[in-house]
Amino acid sequence: MTDAPSIRPTPGILRRILTSPPAATSLGVFLLITALCWLAPALWIKEPNTTRLSLGATAPLATIYDLTPAGSDTPDRLIDETRAQQLIRNGLSLELPGSGIDIANEPSIVWIEIPPIIRSTSGGPIRPVWILPESVEAFFQQAAEQLPEGLSSLPGPPEQFATYYQVHTSPIRFLAGTDELGRDLLARTLVGGRLSIAVGLAATLVSVTIGIVYGGVAGYIGGKLDSLMMRFVDILYALPFLIFVILLMVVFPRSLLLLFLAIGAVEWLTTARIVRGEVLSIKKLPFVDAARTLGLSHGTILFRHILPNTLPPVIVYATLTIPTVILLESVLSFLGLGVQPPHSSWGVLLNEGAERMQTYPWMLIFPASLFAVTLLSLNFLGDSLRDLLDPKSNGR
8 A cells, every 4th residue: 555645735935935045035125125114214323314415415425624713613624635725726716825725635724704895996796715814914915905894894804714624534324325405315216115104005005905895895795796806906096096095185285195095096906807807716716615515604714714815916916016005105206296304215315316417416316216226025935935835837
């Protein structure tokens, strides 16, 4: 008598993902980006919404100088090397000894700013300059020649308009640079990723839940009700979804909850069709007839025995829906209808970066790169899951 062949249990979805290098890599990349977005800002020393106007549009890893005022109540001043050199050039035309200084090699520097309301004999203001301390006297001698009444034209003594600073190289560095308000772009990108990923996951959950219930009921009941419900789906398919979402965002008060619901409410149609098709085939199987024979209610049969068996294709589609939802949120934020300031998302950052890409390209490169990697990882994960969960695949 031969032994009965042993039946190998079907491995779970998570185990299949972990044994598949493409799926495991894609999932790992997505989880890594998600973890960075949620955990890194809490450990980051720079707040995403802290403005530093003197460091506006600072390039990535630019050298920053900390200017400490000498013996005055003036606050410290941070300035990046590029902007410092631009201000120093204002003194070149004066031909002072030190007008062409290199701020990196000077222990101290003087900022002279005469109020622009004071006009020279030519009718224009005297431009503010960075100069060396030994050039201060020569500067005011030149200024006296340009003013109608000499130094008497000033509303105070000349020393009042000169601020002496000690120059120190600051340890502050911005890995991804700053925006025009001096906010750390890397911190803003990570915090914006929280919102974009949260919108993607929450809206996908809403759409999948609606689609499973709607498609399951339509497929299980069948008949005229099924036809009526699916014709309603066809009508919604014919509507421009983006315009529908925009109308919802315009009519109702803008909020993150409305954003979740608005996007989720237009992404459930394909899920409903998938679930309906699966239910139509599953409800003809013997185990469903056995459940009816045992006297189980229709709700129990549908929600406990049929719908769980439709999850593999739904999981695949949900994985592919997340990047679609993130992209839709980005489009809405790009149009100014999504996330509102002071909050940020990848869509908001892409909008800001696109407007300044020729002048400050890093404002677009860093958010766009992280956004693209996230979408690619989710798309690769969805393609891998489709192959892993396909019953017709070899070895599965």
